[in-house]
Amino acid sequence: MSLWKDLNAGIVKENPVLRLMIGLCPTLAVSNNAINALGMSVAVAFVLICSNWVIAAIRKWTPDEIRIPIFIIVISTFVTISDYIMQAYYPDLYAALGVFVPLIVVNCIILGRAEAFAYRNPVLNSILDGVGMSLGFALALVSIGVIREIAGAGTVFGVQLFNTALAATIMILPPGAFITIGVLMAFLNKMENRVL
Amino acid sequence: MKRIMNLAMILMVFCVISAGGLAYVYLFTQPQIDKNAKLSLENSLREVLPGSADFEEVKCGEAQAYKSDKGYAVLVTPRGYGGPVKMLVGVDKEGKVVRVKVLDQKETPGLGARVIQPEFLNQFSGKSESDKLEPKQDIDAITGATITSRAACQGVKQALKCRRKIR
Numbered sequence: 001m002s003l004w005k006d007l008n009a010g011i012v013k014e015n016p017v018l019r020l021m022i023g024l025c026p027t028l029a030v031s032n033n034a035i036n037a038l039g040m041s042v043a044v045a046f047v048l049i050c051s052n053w054v055i056a057a058i059r060k061w062t063p064d065e066i067r068i069p070i071f072i073i074v075i076s077t078f079v080t081i082s083d084y085i086m087q088a089y090y091p092d093l094y095a096a097l098g099v100f101v102p103l104i105v106v107n108c109i110i111l112g113r114a115e116a117f118a119y120r121n122p123v124l125n126s127i128l129d130g131v132g133m134s135l136g137f138a139l140a141l142v143s144i145g146v147i148r149e150i151a152g153a154g155t156v157f158g159v160q161l162f163n164t165a166l167a168a169t170i171m172i173l174p175p176g177a178f179i180t181i182g183v184l185m186a187f188l189n190k191m192e193n194r195v196l
Numbered sequence: 197m198k199r200i201m202n203l204a205m206i207l208m209v210f211c212v213i214s215a216g217g218l219a220y221v222y223l224f225t226q227p228q229i230d231k232n233a234k235l236s237l238e239n240s241l242r243e244v245l246p247g248s249a250d251f252e253e254v255k256c257g258e259a260q261a262y263k264s265d266k267g268y269a270v271l272v273t274p275r276g277y278g279g280p281v282k283m284l285v286g287v288d289k290e291g292k293v294v295r296v297k298v299l300d301q302k303e304t305p306g307l308g309a310r311v312i313q314p315e316f317l318n319q320f321s322g323k324s325e326s327d328k329l330e331p332k333q334d335i336d337a338i339t340g341a342t343i344t345s346r347a348a349c350q351g352v353k354q355a356l357k358c359r360r361k362i363r
Contacts, residue, residue, distance in 0.1 A: 088228035169306040
């Protein structure tokens, strides 16, 4: 029961982007089209799940005073691994995400979950928390990406829906990200008020 | 004091494990990464100089160029709006532009980033040093991206000048 709760929390109730409002920087940067958003979600999911798992596993041997440096070592190791693997086996995705991959290190969702969850909970719960948070991040990022791509470029996942000339370029520029996130947050709040 | 030493030791152990893991991943991904870089450069070269047999690296000034039996492909990086625009310009033996390809750019999405589209780049095909190569004159600029358009023209001009120097 508690396992299910840990998995579920991140998806909507504690959605990292739309509820906890963490990890906004990469969200703004890579959500200008759906493909980038999906690629970033996959990379973050890999790092978040692996780092949650390792940090939960070593939590008994991690002294309190140096836990943050240890978290960062674990996180940056996984980020570098995913960077190499992406470069080697998914060069097209790497070309699109290249500059943002190293920035996963400072994505506060990952450090935040390490500190708030993985450091205090058993391995299985932590992995599930990572899965849930990753799904929540992916859900938010891909929705924002799809909305911005349709409104700003007239395409979705690169498929042309209508003439580019009709698209509002502002939506794929940084202001479009703020507008979309704001609207989605408002929508989510409204929904929650109605359900509860 | 003892406590501090202890903490430092623990931290060091974590660092060593992490470094070891990374070295291992690096060793088995690096050959593939190098291969990808070479392959993608070669594909781009073949795109700007179709039908070329083999490419040979040549220098012209500070720019990098590649020589083949069809002409030269010159790598230029004019300054755009968001940073350098890395582009490869294929020039045939008569000094005419064959094709232009943008390898890397950080221009504004939706505006300057349209510099990668063939509608814009194909305008350069067939141009030579006797052409003006100015946006709004013999090249249609990208709407809302004057600086990027100018950078692309500048890049092609540089490449043409460069090719003349090699000869």
